[in-house]
Amino acid sequence: MSASISPDGKTIAATENTIDNKNSLVLINTNTGKETESIPVPGNAYLQKARWSDDGTSICMISLTNRGEGIVTYKVPDKSWETLIAEGPVDYQSAILRHDSLFYVSSVSGTENIYVLTPDKKIRMLTNSKFGAIDPLPDGSRILFCDYSSSGNNLCFKEIPKERQVKSAGSTQAFFMINEIKAPVRKGNSEPPKTYLPTKYRKWQHLFGFHSWMPFYADIEEIQADPTAIRPGFTLMSQNQLSTLTSTFGYEYFNRLHKFHSQIIWEGWYPVYEARIDYGDRPVINKPDNTIGNPLNINPGIYFNNTLSLPLRFSTGKYHQFLQPSVSAIYQNNYIYVREESRYDYGQTQVSGRLYFFNYHTSSYRDIYPRWAQEIDLNFSAYPFDKEFYGSLTTLRTAFYFPGFFRNNALRVRFENEFQTTSKFLRPNWINFPRGYKNIISEKLGYVSVDYISPLIYPDFSIGSLLYLKRVRSGLFYDFARGTNNYYLNYFGEGGTGIDHVNKFAESFSSFGAELIADFHILRIPYMISAGAQAALIKGTRSPVFEAIFSIDIYGMIIGRSGKL
Numbered sequence: 001m002s003a004s005i006s007p008d009g010k011t012i013a014a015t016e017n018t019i020d021n022k023n024s025l026v027l028i029n030t031n032t033g034k035e036t037e038s039i040p041v042p043g044n045a046y047l048q049k050a051r052w053s054d055d056g057t058s059i060c061m062i063s064l065t066n067r068g069e070g071i072v073t074y075k076v077p078d079k080s081w082e083t084l085i086a087e088g089p090v091d092y093q094s095a096i097l098r099h100d101s102l103f104y105v106s107s108v109s110g111t112e113n114i115y116v117l118t119p120d121k122k123i124r125m126l127t128n129s130k131f132g133a134i135d136p137l138p139d140g141s142r143i144l145f146c147d148y149s150s151s152g153n154n155l156c157f158k159e160i161p162k163e164r165q166v167k168s169a170g171s172t173q174a175f176f177m178i179n180e181i182k183a184p185v186r187k188g189n190s191e192p193p194k195t196y197l198p199t200k201y202r203k204w205q206h207l208f209g210f211h212s213w214m215p216f217y218a219d220i221e222e223i224q225a226d227p228t229a230i231r232p233g234f235t236l237m238s239q240n241q242l243s244t245l246t247s248t249f250g251y252e253y254f255n256r257l258h259k260f261h262s263q264i265i266w267e268g269w270y271p272v273y274e275a276r277i278d279y280g281d282r283p284v285i286n287k288p289d290n291t292i293g294n295p296l297n298i299n300p301g302i303y304f305n306n307t308l309s310l311p312l313r314f315s316t317g318k319y320h321q322f323l324q325p326s327v328s329a330i331y332q333n334n335y336i337y338v339r340e341e342s343r344y345d346y347g348q349t350q351v352s353g354r355l356y357f358f359n360y361h362t363s364s365y366r367d368i369y370p371r372w373a374q375e376i377d378l379n380f381s382a383y384p385f386d387k388e389f390y391g392s393l394t395t396l397r398t399a400f401y402f403p404g405f406f407r408n409n410a411l412r413v414r415f416e417n418e419f420q421t422t423s424k425f426l427r428p429n430w431i432n433f434p435r436g437y438k439n440i441i442s443e444k445l446g447y448v449s450v451d452y453i454s455p456l457i458y459p460d461f462s463i464g465s466l467l468y469l470k471r472v473r474s475g476l477f478y479d480f481a482r483g484t485n486n487y488y489l490n491y492f493g494e495g496g497t498g499i500d501h502v503n504k505f506a507e508s509f510s511s512f513g514a515e516l517i518a519d520f521h522i523l524r525i526p527y528m529i530s531a532g533a534q535a536a537l538i539k540g541t542r543s544p545v546f547e548a549i550f551s552i553d554i555y556g557m558i559i560g561r562s563g564k565l
Contacts, residue, residue, distance in 0.1 A: 004050040004059070005030070013059045015047040019198050023047060025059065025074055039074065042081050047072075053097035054138075060097045063087060071095045071104060084117060098138040105134050114145055116160070126158065203268065207245050212237040217252035217261070233259075244268035257281060271310045271326075278303040284334040285344075286425070295335050295344050304331040319372075321359045328352050336389055336425075348389065352381035360401070368453050368473060369410040373401035379430065391421030395430045409454045416447040426487060434479030434511040436536030436545040439490070442483030451477045468521040470528065475515040479536075482508050511536045517549060527552050 003014045012028040016038070023044050027037040041047060045063040052059055059074045063083075070087035074080075084102050085092075093105035093112055102117040109125070112132040116124050127133040129147050133156075137144040144157045217233035233252035239245070245268065250261040259280035266273045281301035285294055309326035329351050335344045360373035375398060382392040395418045402411040416431035426441050432449065433440060453475040461469040486507055490500040517532030530551045535544040 002048055002050040002061075004052050006052050007054065007056040011036070013050045013052060015050055015061070017046065025050070025061070039079070045070075045072070045087070049094050051094070051096050054099070058097055060084075060095050060102065062092045062095060071102065073097065093134050094136070096136065096138065103136045103138055103143065105136060114143065124161075126160065203240075203242065203244070206240050206242075208238045208247065209240050210236055210238045217250045217259075219250075219261070242268070255282075271308045274305075274307040274309070276303070276305045283332070286334065287337040288339065292337055295346075298335070299333060302331070302333045305329075318362045319359055320362065322357065324354075324356045326354045326356070328354070336386075338388075345386070345389070348383060348386045350381055350383055350390075352379060354379045364408070366408045366455065366458075366471075367410070368408065368455065369401045369412060371401070371403040371410070373399075375399040387423065389424050390427060391423045393420040393427055393430065394418065397431055404452060404454060406454070409452070412449075412451040412453065414447070414449040414451075416445075416449075418445045419443070422485075432479070432481075434481050434509045434536075434538070435477065435513065435534065435547070436511045436538045437481075437509055439488065440483070440509075441487045441489065443485040445481060445483045447479070447481040449477065449479045451475055465524050466522065468524075469518060470521065471519040473517050473519065475517070476513075477515070477536075478510070478512040480508070480510045482506060508539075510539045511545075513537055513544060515549060 001015050001017070003012055005012055010030055012030055014026050014028065016024045016026045018024075021044070023041045023046050025037075025039045025041060025047060026035055027039075028034065029036050041063070043065060045065045048062040048064065050059055050061050053073075057076055059076065061072055061074070063070045063072045065087045067087040068089045069092050070083065071085040071092060073082050073084055075082065084095075085104075091107045093107070095102060095104035097103075100119045103114060103126075104117070105112050105114055107113075109128075111129060112134055113129055114126045114133050114136045116126055118124065126136075126143060127145065127147075131148040131150070133145050133147045135146045138160070139157070142157050142159050144155070147154045147156045214235040217231045217235050231252035231254045233250060235248060235250040238247045238249075245264065245266055247264045248262070252259045252261070257280055259278065261276075261278050263276040264274070279300060279302055281303075283298065283301040285298070287294075305328060307326055307328035309324050312323045314321040314323075329349060331347065331349045333347045335346055336348070337344050355378045356376070358373065358375040360370040363370045377395075377397040379395045379397075380392065383390040395416075397414070397416045399412060399414045402413070404410050414432075418429055418431045420427055420429075420443055422443055429441055429445055431445060431447050433445075433447070434449075453473060455471055455473045457472050459469045459472065484506045486503045488500045488502070513534060513536035515532060515534045517530050519528055519530050521528060530549070532549045534547045534549050536547070537544045
């Protein structure tokens with residue numbers, strides 16, 4: 001640790017602490033990368049902040065022992081140690097040798113300031129900063145340093161005075177409450193030192209570490225969109241010490257059914273494996289009409305999802321990238337009636353592949369969206385064993401973010417496209433229709449959307465610990481879509497769905513409108529809640545369509561995961 005390169009660039013000085021707590025100063029050849037020397041520290045003091053002198057003959061370090069912190073130096077030609085400032089109850093931030101003087105930062109005055117220890121062993125105070133002066137760099141007759149002020153950090157320099165009030169090490173002690181507390185005096189023989197032996201950590205013996213539970217059942221993904229999706233039951237959450245295995249187990253009682261849920265995410269290897277099993281719900285029974293009887297034996301519903309993904313994260317300056325290819329298989333034991341064979345088909349398996357990528361600029365705290373960002377989501381799914389019921393679905397979703405006209409404003413442009421092959425049953429579109437349209441499925445659909453989002457006010461209003469209103473924002477939008485072979489649906493009793501009519505040609509859909517949304521927190525829950533209203537005027541109509549907007553940001557500022565309804 002604490003690597004420092006010599007002025008001639010040939011040697012690296014670093015501190016080392018071994019598993020048996022032996023401290024050393026290590027010298028490394030920069031050309032070969034091999035250690036040339038390992039020097040034990042006197043008294044086995046713990047070393048920090050190694051720094052070469054300007055002439056390359058000495059290495060200055062901060063030492064830490066049971067007496068406190070001090071400053072020591074190692075003279076390379078003589079291979080000898082020298083204590084410049086003895087260990088004591090004073091904190092040192094950094095130290096550097098220039099010629100025969102030691103410049104260091106100490107908090108002995110109550111705030112961090114820069115001092116110099118002269119060859120005559122006298123201490124002089126060079127700065128008197130109100131909030132703190134750190135990272136000194138002597139440069140000729142002046143010293144450069146960073147001064148912290150109420151408005152932030154400032155880069156400063158100051159002439160090194162030839163005469164300065166001499167202050168001894170003990171004359172600048174500030175008042176601290178801790179100094180008024182006397183350490184208890186131990187009586188009797190001190191405890192013998194303990195010996196710690198390293199043991200091999202076996203992952204398979206530490207797979208589960210239950211850390212939290214809830215006296216009800218809640219699916220985190222589901223309550224993001226619907227906070228009322230809480231059921232009687234319980235939820236257990238586990239995470240091992242390496243954070244490589246995360247798991248949840250839950251039980252719920254709803255609609256007179258006992259349901260069990262489990263999810264495991266294994267991140268110890270690449271690719272990442274995720275499995276989810278839900279058991280106990282009623283399976284879907286799909287039949288043409290009520291004249292056909294139900295299956296004789298109906299098993300409890302099973303939902304089984306297996307996913308392999310390869311999450312790759314990159315950072316380049318102010319930009320962060322994420323690339324994740326994944327494949328998944330979902331099994332559901334639904335019953336689908338086959339009229340030609342007068343029987344029910346039991347169980348269907350969906351296989352899908354996904355390629356997800358985003359690149360975004362680091363956001364400030366008040367940014368609603370990143371100033372610059374690009375998102376691409378390509379998905380393909382099919383039912384290879386049930387082609388007579390479901391066709392394939394290919395989806396491409398993209399989003400591009402740009403800075404707005406004013407600070408913290410954002411412009412979002414989305415392009416989406418989808419194509420599905422049809423069979424006996426339609427599958428809902430994965431991409432968006434223009435806002436305001438409902439109950440339409442298209443075999444081929446293209447979508448373009450433009451949003452301009454702007455914060456209105458930051459009330460910073462709170463009602464105790466019940467509510468904190470962070471921000472009120474608004475947005476203007478325009479949506480356009482073109483769909484081919486459009487199925488208009490209608491809904492009837494008991495959740496049934498039917499096709500009202502089909503337009504076997506290409507149609508255009510468009511809408512524009514505005515949103516008004518408030519961002520707030522309830523009961524000091526760290527996840528931000530967004531709620532508001534949306535008004536969309538559909539092409540060819542005179543009255544706008546109003547909708548409520550609600551989402552919970554359980555992922556922070558991660559793009560592409562929204563819970564908007």
